[in-house]
Amino acid sequence: MNKRERLTKTLAGEVTDRVPVALWRHWPGDDQRAADLARSTVDFQRAYDWDLVKVTPASSYCVADYGVQDQWEGNLEGTRTYIKRVVYRSLDWTELRPLDPLRGSLGRQIECLNLVCAALKDDDVPIIQTIFSPLAQAKNLSGKELLIRHLRTTPDRVHTALNTLTESTLRFIDALKRLPIAGIFYAIQHASYDILSEEEYKVFGLPYDRKILEALPEKWWLNMLHLHGDSPMFKLCSSLPIQAINWHDQETEPDLVQGKTWFDGMVCGGLSRWQHVHHGTPASIREQVRTAIQQTNGRRFILSTGCVTMITSPLSNIRAVREAVEPSG
Numbered sequence: 001m002n003k004r005e006r007l008t009k010t011l012a013g014e015v016t017d018r019v020p021v022a023l024w025r026h027w028p029g030d031d032q033r034a035a036d037l038a039r040s041t042v043d044f045q046r047a048y049d050w051d052l053v054k055v056t057p058a059s060s061y062c063v064a065d066y067g068v069q070d071q072w073e074g075n076l077e078g079t080r081t082y083i084k085r086v087v088y089r090s091l092d093w094t095e096l097r098p099l100d101p102l103r104g105s106l107g108r109q110i111e112c113l114n115l116v117c118a119a120l121k122d123d124d125v126p127i128i129q130t131i132f133s134p135l136a137q138a139k140n141l142s143g144k145e146l147l148i149r150h151l152r153t154t155p156d157r158v159h160t161a162l163n164t165l166t167e168s169t170l171r172f173i174d175a176l177k178r179l180p181i182a183g184i185f186y187a188i189q190h191a192s193y194d195i196l197s198e199e200e201y202k203v204f205g206l207p208y209d210r211k212i213l214e215a216l217p218e219k220w221w222l223n224m225l226h227l228h229g230d231s232p233m234f235k236l237c238s239s240l241p242i243q244a245i246n247w248h249d250q251e252t253e254p255d256l257v258q259g260k261t262w263f264d265g266m267v268c269g270g271l272s273r274w275q276h277v278h279h280g281t282p283a284s285i286r287e288q289v290r291t292a293i294q295q296t297n298g299r300r301f302i303l304s305t306g307c308v309t310m311i312t313s314p315l316s317n318i319r320a321v322r323e324a325v326e327p328s329g
Helices: 003-011 033-046 091-093 104-118 136-141 143-153 154-174 196-202 206-213 256-262 273-278 282-296 316-325
Strands: 053-055 069-071 081-084 127-132 183-188 225-226 244-247 266-271 299-306
Touching: 003 266, 003 299, 033 053, 033 104, 033 196, 033 282, 033 316, 053 104, 091 143, 091 154, 104 127, 104 154, 127 154, 127 225, 136 143, 136 183, 136 206, 143 196, 154 206, 183 206, 196 206, 196 225, 206 299, 244 299, 256 266, 256 282, 266 282, 273 282, 273 299, 273 316, 282 299, 282 316
Parallel strands: 053 127, 127 183, 183 225, 225 244, 244 266, 266 299
Antiparallel strands: 069 081
C-alpha cells in the first residue's frame, strides 16, 4: 500500500496495512534560503520515510515583504523572534496591500516547494505547504497584544487588513496550484478560548478561514488544519472544509476520542512533542503509540505530535515514532 492509498483509506475509515505517521520540524537558518530549506526537508523525509511531508518555513515568510524582521535566538522549536514589526498605530492596518506571490519571500517559498517536489517526485509521498491564517499573519505584523487591542477598539481597520491578507494568501494559493502538492497545512493560532471569545473568532477569524479553504482546488486531497495552543475551538472549526485536524491533544481538550466524535475526517496527534518525543525514551514512545492506536482503533488517525518536533529531540526517539507503527513495532 503506497502513502496516498494509506491516507485515502484512513480518511474513509477503512482498514489499512498500518497507521500513517509523520513528524515535522522547523529548520532555523536553513529556512532563510529556498535551496537549504528544500534540502533539509527532503533529507528529513529520506531519513524517516514519513507518510506525508509538511514543508515548514519560518512564520515570517508570508509577511516578510511588508518589512517585518526576525531572527533565530536558539528557541528549541526552531521558531524565530520578531525584532521589527510594521503595525504600531491602528491606521497602519489600512496601508497594507496584497503581495506578489512570485516575488520576494513568497517567491522563494515557491522555489523551495519546486525543489522539494522535484526531489521527491518518485517517492509517492504527499507534500503539503504551511499556510498561516490571516489573523496569525496579522499577529506577526503587530504583535499579539496590539492585535487584540485593535481588534476590540478599531475593528473596521483590522477587517481592512484581514481582507488584504486574505487576498494575498489567495494569490499565493493560486500560484501553488501549478505545483504537484497534495494540499496545505492551515495553521490557526487564535481559535482559542484563552485568546478570543467564540463570538470574536466568528467575526475576525472564521469568515477569512472559510474563504481561503473554500478556494482550495479539488485536486488537493490532503488539507490539514492545525489548531495551535490550549483550549482550541475544535468544535467550531471542525466544520471547515479540511480532511485532517492536528492539535495539542496530549496537553488540552479534546482528546483523540472526543475529537473523532466531533470531526468526520482524520485526527492527527497521539504524541506529546515534549513528554514523549523530547523527554521520553523509545520504550515510552512505543507504549504511547499503542495507547493512541487503541483509543482510535487505528481508524481515521495519523500518528504525530500536536505541533512541531523540537530541533534537538533525540534521533532515537524520532526513529521510535516511525518504527512503532510497523507491524513488528
